[in-house]
Amino acid sequence: MVARMALRPLLHVLQGARKTRSWAELKLLLRDRLFPATTTRANREDPLPPLLFRMATAYWISQAIYVAAKLGIADLLTDGPQSFAALAVATRSDARSLFRLLRALSSVGVLSQVGSDCFALSRLSEALRSDVPGSLRAIVITIGEIHYQACGELLHSVRTGSTAFNQVFGTSLFDYLQENADASDAFNRGMTNLSSLLAHAVLLAYDFSGISSIVDVGGGEGELLQRILELNPKVTGVVLDLPNSIGSENRALSDGGRCSYIAGNFFESVPEGADAYLLCGVVHDWDDDRAITILNNCRKGMAKSGRVLLVEMIVPDTSSASFSKLLDLNMMVMTGGRERTKAEFHTLLDAANYRVTRIIPTMAPQSVIEGMPK
């Protein structure tokens, strides 16, 4: 209130100044002083709204990226720029609305606008193509569909402590995926996008040479295990997952018989006798009780001197910025799971009768947490 009253005489003076020649310069000076965080040389003529407002509307961008991924825009731009009219025909979309989508995406660097009506790939949107190494198209699609809807009920999770996904879809994520083939396909391909990025980081961080057999528990399409087997020709592997999520027969044929796929439920049992039980992005899907059940089942089946290898992000104990803290919200709404600190991994593994032998950071945000039976 006080500040507002003090501003009033100033505004009177400024209104008078509008009639003078130096108004344009004065205006820029004021803008730089009043909104220093949102005004740069580049956007002086088109200033940004406050950062908090931009954060609150970030879903405009995430949904725009999702729609471009779903329509396959990046694949259509592989051979060069296209007019929005041609893209509208190819994607069976409304031309003016598609133009607005592509213009908005170009304004944040996801595409680039060429002239008044053509659009091209940018470095960012290369990863929206389906057939390139490092493609994120499938994960963007599954995030834009089921994750986005679940996140819309984040308030429900925070108020009640229960899982938003179940509130929206009337069932748990993994039961829903078993019943909905399209969603399951999108989810599994999305996970494969992520694990193919992660595989290099895991292989550079962890030495698999002393291991002869691996079970990839909840391994989905088996991307990570396949990459490990490629680099370690003496290792054999089994992927365990739910019936509708298990990798395809074709993948099994392509590895010379060293990898098999088994449909099963890790809450009941896991294949026995392996040296290593790999759980990539599995433990974070579950609360401690459920995670301990899975880890116990791995320990029961394990060969002597066997180990579990968890591939997960680690939440820093400090207040520093970390993607793990946002992913933790995603786990809250999607499955009721969570990201964990180092201390929480120690407690979890201890409760399942393991000791943590090593925590190895990788070049990716995830670490490899190695545990051996006590």
Ligand SMILES: C[S@@+](CC[C@H](N)C(=O)[O-])C[C@H]1O[C@@H](n2cnc3c(N)ncnc32)[C@H](O)[C@@H]1O
């Ligand atoms: C977050 S995904 C991780 C997939 C894979 N490890 C990766 O990194 O790409 C979790 C996996 O656990 C599987 N899963 C969930 N519940 C399961 C159960 N009861 N038994 C076996 N697999 C299960 C899901 O189908 C899914 O493939």
